Amino acid sequence: MGEVDPAFIQAIEHRPKPTIIEAQGIPVIDLSSINSPDPNDTAGLVAEIGHACKDWGFFQVINHGVPTDIRREIETAARKFFAQSTEEIWKVRKNEVNPLGYSDSELTKNVRDWKRVFDFAVKEPMVIPVSVEADDKEVKKLMNQWPEYPPELREACQEYAQELEKFSYKLLELISLSLGLAANRLSGFFKDQNSYGRLNHYPPCPVPQLALGVGRHKDGGALTVLSQDDVGGLEVKRKTDGEWIRVKPTPDAFIINVGDIFQVWSNEKYESVEHRVAVNSEKERFSIPFFFNPAHYTIVEPLEELINEQNPAKYRPYNYGKFFANRKRSNFTKLDVENIQISHFRV
Numbered sequence: 001m002g003e004v005d006p007a008f009i010q011a012i013e014h015r016p017k018p019t020i021i022e023a024q025g026i027p028v029i030d031l032s033s034i035n036s037p038d039p040n041d042t043a044g045l046v047a048e049i050g051h052a053c054k055d056w057g058f059f060q061v062i063n064h065g066v067p068t069d070i071r072r073e074i075e076t077a078a079r080k081f082f083a084q085s086t087e088e089i090w091k092v093r094k095n096e097v098n099p100l101g102y103s104d105s106e107l108t109k110n111v112r113d114w115k116r117v118f119d120f121a122v123k124e125p126m127v128i129p130v131s132v133e134a135d136d137k138e139v140k141k142l143m144n145q146w147p148e149y150p151p152e153l154r155e156a157c158q159e160y161a162q163e164l165e166k167f168s169y170k171l172l173e174l175i176s177l178s179l180g181l182a183a184n185r186l187s188g189f190f191k192d193q194n195s196y197g198r199l200n201h202y203p204p205c206p207v208p209q210l211a212l213g214v215g216r217h218k219d220g221g222a223l224t225v226l227s228q229d230d231v232g233g234l235e236v237k238r239k240t241d242g243e244w245i246r247v248k249p250t251p252d253a254f255i256i257n258v259g260d261i262f263q264v265w266s267n268e269k270y271e272s273v274e275h276r277v278a279v280n281s282e283k284e285r286f287s288i289p290f291f292f293n294p295a296h297y298t299i300v301e302p303l304e305e306l307i308n309e310q311n312p313a314k315y316r317p318y319n320y321g322k323f324f325a326n327r328k329r330s331n332f333t334k335l336d337v338e339n340i341q342i343s344h345f346r347v
């Protein structure tokens with residue numbers, strides 16, 4: 001492994017296993033009846049989603065209605081973008097002020113990820129707090145950094161973001177219903193949403209048994225809608241026994257997971273489940289997560305409808321923007337402490 005930077009090497013207990021478990025994976029849910037006028041269809045769908053969120057925190061969806069060509073366009077543009085020289089790509093590099101754009105040096109839990117990413121905000125400007133300090137109210141307005149090449153990337157990302165935003169609202173309704181809430185109970189939190197899309201490129205890795213494309217983590221937002229190619233590598237921690245389960249690529253499916261915010265809103269009825277990405281020595285892999293996140297000023301706390309005397313709130317309220325800013329800082333700079341987790345707000 002001579003030339004591999006030790007910053008990429010995972011502690012022994014976090015390294016990927018040589019044997020991959022793929023059997024009985026996360027639930028696959030057919031969304032064809034999503035707009036059905038028959039209430040029985042919707043009720044069945046809602047129940048399926050509720051079970052998947054509770055048992056796995058993850059599910060795949062097929063027949064979701066997001067147009068295939070919009071997905072093909074962003075995938076093709078992403079490949080062209082990452083195929084450029086580093087010098088060219090670095091023109092849109094992220095920095096300590098702007099976390100939008102390209103990075104090849106992100107850390108997850110203080111270990112470097114074997115990946116290259118390009119992040120773009122769904123709504124511009126993206127407003128986030130300047131500092132992580134609770135009493136500092138100053139915010140900054142972030143704009144996307146679009147590369148010159150490929151010229152079609154910008155429009156491909158914007159069109160994809162529009163479709164995925166619509167689709168995420170639909171999922172939000174179904175998940176709200178599955179919690180016994182009104183369909184539109186949570187949509188208000190997303191009025192000034194901080195959602196963003198990410199193009200991921202995982203180059204072939206000479207030490208796939210020692211490093212990870214993304215280290216184990218939980219997504220900090222509300223929902224993630226992921227498109228992956230046919231290579232595979234995403235692993236989800238099974239709730240029943242803590243085993244890492246590989247998510248088998250299903251053509252044109254999306255992989256959905258509930259993030260930390262749903263864990264708090266639902267007072268742990270749903271959990272944000274740990275996942276990671278294994279890399280391999282032969283094939284590069286591409287994936288595109290869409291992070292559906294509320295406005296920066298959102299105070300996240302267990303929903304009053306879901307708590308009572310027998311089931312009191314398990315979390316103290318926290319400010320989402322501060323949480324996000326804190327995460328971004330730890331992705332950028334190696335810290336001496338654990339990065340921020342919702343467990344820090346656990347009662």
Ligand SMILES: O=C(O)CCC(=O)C(=O)O
Pocket residue numbers: 198200214219226228233234275276277287288289
């Ligand atoms: O690439 C993947 O399959 C997942 C990436 C991921 O978990 C993330 O970016 O949060």
Ligand SMILES: [Fe+2]
Pocket residue numbers: 217218219224275
């Ligand atoms: Fe993730």
